[in-house]
Structures are given as C-alpha cells and as structure tokens.
Amino acid sequence: MSTKKREVIWGGQIMGADIRARNAREAARKAIRDADRAEAHAWSVRMEGYGGPAQPSPTIGQCISGGLGWLEVECVRCKTRVSLPLEAIRRPRDTPIWKLEASLKCRSCRKGRHAPPVRMIKLTEKQEITPYKWVHPDEER
Numbered sequence: 446m447s448t449k450k451r452e453v454i455w456g457g458q459i460m461g462a463d464i465r466a467r468n469a470r471e472a473a474r475k476a477i478r479d480a481d482r483a484e485a486h487a488w489s490v491r492m493e494g495y496g497g498p499a500q501p502s503p504t505i506g507q508c509i510s511g512g513l514g515w516l517e518v519e520c521v522r523c524k525t526r527v528s529l530p531l532e533a534i535r536r537p538r539d540t541p542i543w544k545l546e547a548s549l550k551c552r553s554c555r556k557g558r559h560a561p562p563v564r565m566i567k568l569t570e571k572q573e574i575t576p577y578k579w580v581h582p583d584e585e586r
C-alpha cells in the first residue's frame with residue numbers, strides 16, 4: 446500500500462480520534478473544576494447559613510480551582526471582617542481550609558502570642574471587603 450493511500454484511509458480517522466481524545470480530556474478537566482466549585486460552594490453555604498461545621502472542608506486547591514478563591518473571616522472579638530486571597534496563603538494546596546482557622550489572627554486584637562479566635566464566614570469569587578492587614582498563617586512559624 447502506498448503512503449498516499451494509507452493517508453487517505455487512516456488520516457481522517459486518526460485526526461478525528463485525536464480531537465475526540467482532546468475534547469474528552471478537556472471535558473474531564475471541566476468536570477473536576479465543576480465538582481470543586483460545587484463542593485466549595487456547599488461548604489460556604491453551610492458556614493454562612495449554619496456557622497458550620499467547618500469540617501470536612503474542601504482544600505485550598507479545590508476552592509481556587511472552583512473559582513472561589515477568597516475566604517472571608519471575622520475576628521470573634523472586634524467583629525472585623527476580612528477577605529483573604531487563598532492564592533497568597535503559602536500552604537500546600539491539599540490543606541483543608543478548616544485548618545487555616547486556627548492560624549489566622551486579627552492584627553489589632555493580637556497581644557504578643559495571644560489572639561482571639563477567628564471565625565470563617567464564607568468563600569467568595571472576588572474580594573468583597575476592603576483590604577485589612579491581618580496576620581497571615583505563614584507569618585508566624
């Protein structure tokens with residue numbers, strides 16, 4: 446069989462199969478993002494509506510992948526709220542976000558090593574609160 450003839454016979458099928466493989470791969474990636482978003486959103490609604498429980502929770506990576514990259518928290522003492530970009534938190538992406546709560550601290554209420562607890566409110570797509578200087582989890586190690 447000549448090369449030319451082989452191309453005629455198989456070329457179209459190979460191209461079609463490649464395209465289907467790419468499309469399926471892309472659909473799978475989108476399905477994962479959708480699942481991440483759904484999970485992050487479900488957690489966020491539970492936190493905002495019922496105040497918890499915070500566990501189990503999605504991971505930092507899942508929230509970012511799902512497009513809910515901002516975590517809103519409130520200082521239990523002064524009630525100041527802040528939106529934190531999850532991208533900026535230097536923790537492994539597979540860290541569940543409930544684990545961040547213990548290490549977040551309100552700068553104005555902090556006294557030395559002691560700080561009042563922080564409550565997680567919800568996840569958002571964008572920053573919804575004016576920036577406010579908080580102590581990030583990675584600052585105190």
Ligand SMILES: [Zn+2]
Pocket residue numbers: 520521522523524525551552553554
């Ligand atoms: Zn405070």
